[in-house]
Amino acid sequence: MNYRIVLGCILSLLIVSTVIGAFPLQQLEKGDTVSIQKFKGLNKELSGIDKNSETKLLLLWRHDKRTNVDTIKSFAEMCSKRDVPCIAVDLQEGTMEQIKSIVGADAAEDIYFAHDKTGVTDDWGIFTLPVTLFLDKNNKVINAVGYEGQYAVQVGRYVDFLTGKISEEEYKKFENTSVVHDRRSRLPKINFIKRLIEDGQPEDAKERLAKLDKKDLTMEEKLNLAEVYLKLDMPDKVEEALQGVSEYNVGAKFYRAYAAYLKGNLDKALKTLHSIEKIYPQKKKLFYLLGEIYKQKGDYKNAAEYFEKSCNNSAI
Incomplete structure (x- = not known):
């Protein structure tokens, strides 16, 4: 040859x-259902997640990559300020001690940390990590974003919109001031x-x-x-x-x-x-x-x- x-x-x-x-997962689409219970909880049982919550956040990350570490810290900061269930799945399967050393012991209590022991994410077509998924109360995918600048602010405002804390008009105004549209x-x-x-x-x-x-x-x-x-x-x-x-x-x-x-x-x-x-x-x-x-x-x-x-x- x-x-x-x-x-x-x-x-x-x-x-x-x-x-x-714009959507960072090739095989998983908006409207698909995520089987959260198939992940293995580290610090808490995932069965304890509020099933009636209108919005859940699922972060896929790796504890051994700098950009991922920056994001998990921002994720923890954002989740501590919002009353939504937050799940962080470390695809590199770090120990809870390693995770606490990254986010701090207090922040670790606010989040459900987990591993993907059963290969739930294998067929999702993940292009890059970290990836944040927004789920509804039935665990259906509303949206997903990859790595973003000003992560805590950007994701936090979207959560505020999904949970009704700000109107669609307010969110669009924020979005329009955050994105360059002159090209x-x-x-x-x-x-x-x-x-x-x-x-x-x-x-x-x-x-x-x-x-x-x-x-x-x-x-x-x-x-x-x-x-x-x-x-x-x-x-x-x-x-x-x-x-x-x-x-x-x-x-x-x-x-x-x-x-x-x-x-x-x-x-x-x-x-x-x-x-x-x-x-x-x-x-x-x-x-x-x-x-x-x-x-x-x-x-x-x-x-x-x-x-x-x-x-x-x-x-x-």
């Missing part, structure tokens, strides 16, 4: 997926460039890419732009496109690993891909890329295993 064929195979897998959008999204132009590439018009795509305004892009625009550079076999431009995107962002990690692979840095690509192997939602393309890297390294046993996983995987 030559280099161009391999590149085409991997890129064809990229085409069928989209990077992180048009670059996504339509970036997606059009992708279509040109997929239609076999790379030169036209490069011409439009050169004219694209790349200043002050959103995270979603940066991730899509990185994908464009990969499709055009321009791995040296990927890091430039991802400037400012968190090193913990799972989508960015995959693109950085793919760029390292294209530049011949196979060990770096392997290390990064293995670090997200369990949580990256698009298993098929990740397994395929791992198989190709192992093949190039002469490790045909691992290569065959990952190629087989790629063919048999039904996660997409």
Whole structure:
């Protein structure tokens, strides 16, 4: 299998997926029901959660990642000020002692901490952590957000709106003052460039890419732009496109690993891909890329295993 064929195979897998959008879970949708009782409570039994509460908060996080630690602290601060059940599921399964050392013993009493021992979240298509879900009294998903600046304020105001403490008009006024609206999204132009590439018009795509305004892009625009550079076999431009995107962002990690692979840095690509192997939602393309890297390294046993996983995987 030559280099161009391999590149085409991997890129064809990229085409069928989209990077992180406004809703940070690919397989879980608004209106889906979350089985809270399947999580394993650490400090409290989850059966004690107020079943009549109109709103519940569910945070998915990892105790070993800095951005997640910042968020759990803000989550605890916000929950202490609002009368809603708050559940925090550490997907890295830290002990209660570790969690208390992060949020403090007092804050730990206000929140239901849990582990996902039964794999409830395995099929949710989590792109990045932390993720906060807003649930209604029947545990149906109202909304979900990924990492946000001013987390406690942003999430807290949304909770105030959901619980009727502020009106829809008040919330929209707050939202409008918190978001910059004086620019048009670059996504339509970036997606059009992708279509040109997929239609076999790379030169036209490069011409439009050169004219694209790349200043002050959103995270979603940066991730899509990185994908464009990969499709055009321009791995040296990927890091430039991802400037400012968190090193913990799972989508960015995959693109950085793919760029390292294209530049011949196979060990770096392997290390990064293995670090997200369990949580990256698009298993098929990740397994395929791992198989190709192992093949190039002469490790045909691992290569065959990952190629087989790629063919048999039904996660997409």
